[in-house]
Structure formats: structure tokens, C-alpha cells
Amino acid sequence: MRAVAAEPWGVRPVLFSVGGWPVPSYSFFMVLAVGVGLLLFWRETRRQGVGGEPTFMVLLGALFGGVLGSKVPMILLYWREMAAQWPDMTLLVTSRSVVGGLAGGAVGVYLAKRRFRISARRGNLFVPGIAAGVAIGRLGCFLRGCCGGTPSRLPWAVDFGDGVPRHPTQLYEMVFMVVLLATGLVAVRRCPQPAGLVFKVFMVVYFAFRFVVEFVRDEPVYGLGFSLFQWLALGMVVFYAVDLAILYVETKRCKVAS
Numbered sequence: 001m002r003a004v005a006a007e008p009w010g011v012r013p014v015l016f017s018v019g020g021w022p023v024p025s026y027s028f029f030m031v032l033a034v035g036v037g038l039l040l041f042w043r044e045t046r047r048q049g050v051g052g053e054p055t056f057m058v059l060l061g062a063l064f065g066g067v068l069g070s071k072v073p074m075i076l077l078y079w080r081e082m083a084a085q086w087p088d089m090t091l092l093v094t095s096r097s098v099v100g101g102l103a104g105g106a107v108g109v110y111l112a113k114r115r116f117r118i119s120a121r122r123g124n125l126f127v128p129g130i131a132a133g134v135a136i137g138r139l140g141c142f143l144r145g146c147c148g149g150t151p152s153r154l155p156w157a158v159d160f161g162d163g164v165p166r167h168p169t170q171l172y173e174m175v176f177m178v179v180l181l182a183t184g185l186v187a188v189r190r191c192p193q194p195a196g197l198v199f200k201v202f203m204v205v206y207f208a209f210r211f212v213v214e215f216v217r218d219e220p221v222y223g224l225g226f227s228l229f230q231w232l233a234l235g236m237v238v239f240y241a242v243d244l245a246i247l248y249v250e251t252k253r254c255k256v257a258s
Contacts, residue, residue: 009161010145029140037133044125054118055125061112062105062126069104070096073228077220098134099210099229102203103236123199131181131202135174142170149216167216176209194251203240207233 015025041059045051074095075082082089105126112118141147145160149167157165184198211233219227226234 010143011158011160012143013145015143025143026140026146029136029143033133033135033137033140036136037129040129040132041125044128048125050120050122050125054116054120055122057112057116058109058118058122061108061110063108065108065111066101066105069107070098070101072104073097073100073232077228097229098137099207099232099236102130102206103232106203121196121199123196124193127184127198127202128181131177131184135177135181138170138174138177142168142174146170148218150218152216166218169213169217172213173209177206180205194247197244197247200240200244200247204237204244207236207240211237 010025012025014022015028016023045055074097078095109122138147142158147170148158148160149169149172151157151164152167153165154167156168158168159165180202184202211230214227214230214233217227217229219229221227222231
């Protein structure tokens with residue numbers, strides 16, 4: 001995430017005005033992303049008939065974990081800037097990471113299920129909402145000019161305000177999530193999948209994509225030339241790949257037993 005400069009940084013940092021009050025593009029699309037995500041989650045619970053208190057507690061775990069997790073990578077990356085601005089917490093409040101949010105949300109779900117002794121897998125319910133929410137949120141990032149890419153000479157490179165054309169990595173991710181959402185929903189509608197399978201596949205595919213796209217994102221690099229987000233993404237790919245293998249073995253055993 002590039003530290004956003006003052007106006008006029010971004011393609012369209014202010015989306016519109018209401019009564020003379022500017023409505024920031026980033027804030028507008030973040031709120032819209034959360035609303036659409038929750039709406040799609042609710043629709044999936046209705047479609048699959050799995051509403052009720054257990055699902056609600058899992059959702060709460062995902063939300064709290066996601067909010068906290070989205071802050072952790074940003075604190076690790078920008079703690080000096082945050083400390084220098086103290087007690088102004090604008091940077092802390094506005095900074096967030098999709099990678100950290102998904103990882104934190106997964107941890108939140110795990111803890112909620114353990115706390116309330118919920119054994120049923122609810123991961124598939126989250127996939128449409130996550131994919132749509134990330135796609136909408138990345139549009140806000142693009143308009144604001146945050147989370148951009150490295151300098152590029154490609155014809156679709158975008159100048160976000162410093163006179164340097166850059167990879168519009170926000171749009172790369174937005175398009176990827178729209179395609180993933182469309183293909184995933186078609187596949188699920190045609191052939192219902194085992195509980196948790198769609199979510200695990202989604203996590204592997206998304207984090208593999210994030211690992212690759214980070215090579216053209218403007219982020220500081222660490223060990224082996226990877227960014228912090230690449231290391232997190234790589235860890236999540238390995239974790240959910242192993243989780244998929246375990247689910248596959250469990251499914252095979254159930255088929256044999258039946």
C-alpha cells in the first residue's frame with residue numbers, strides 16, 4: 001500500500017458531494033462492499049437453509065477477525081509513520097489489508113466455532129460475499145490511488161498523481177474477483193459442492209493470485225525479494241492446500257464407508 005499523498009492524488013478521490021460535503025470514493029465503495037458482502041452472505045444462508053444462531057456466531061467471528069486482521073500487516077509496515085502521527089490515528093483507522101482481513105477472518109471463524117462448539121462447515125456461505133466485496137472495494141482503491149502498482153509502460157498504465165504511469169493492480173484484482181465470482185457461482189449452482197470445499201478452493205486460488213500480482217505492486221520487499229503480503233499469501237496457500245487434501249481424504253473415507 002502506497003502512502004497516499006494530499007489531493008489531487010488518485011483518479012477520482014472524491015466521488016460526489018452532498019450538500020457541499022464531499023463523499024470520498026474510497027469510503028463510499030468500502031461501505032458498499034461491506035453491504036453487498038453481507039447481503040450475499042444472507043442470500044446464501046437462505047438458499048442453503050442454514051440460518052440461525054450458529055451461522056450468526058460464525059459471521060460475527062469472521063467480521064471481528066477480519067477487522068483486526070486487516071490492521072495487523074499495516075501496523076507491521078507503517079508503525080513508524082503511525083507512531084510519528086500519534087495521537088492522530090487517521091492512518092491506523094484508514095489503513096487495511098485484504099490479505100490480513102481474510103486471514104484474520106478465518107482465524108475469527110475458527111475461534112468462534114471452538115467457543116460455541118460449532119462443528120458444521122460454513123465457509124461456502126462466505127465466498128460470494130467476499131469475492132463481490134473485494135471487487136467493489138478495489139474499485140474504491142483505484143479511484144483513491146492506494147494499493148497501486150509499480151511503474152509501467154503498458155498502454156493501460158495509470159498516472160495516479162505523481163506523473164508516473166503505474167500498473168492498475170486494483171483493477172487487476174477487481175477483474176479477477178469478478179471472473180472468480182461468476183465462474184464459481186455457476187459451478188456451485190450446477191453441482192452442489194461439499195461443505196467447506198468452495199471456500200478452501202477460493203482461498204487457495206485468491207492467495208495464489210495475490211502472490212503473483214504482488215510482483216507488480218508498489219510494496220517494500222523482505223526475504224527472497226518477497227513482500228510481506230507475499231509471505232502471508234504463500235502461507236495461506238500452503239495452509240489451505242493442506243486443508244483441501246485433508247478434506248479430500250475425509251470425503252473418500254466417507255464414500256468408502258457408505
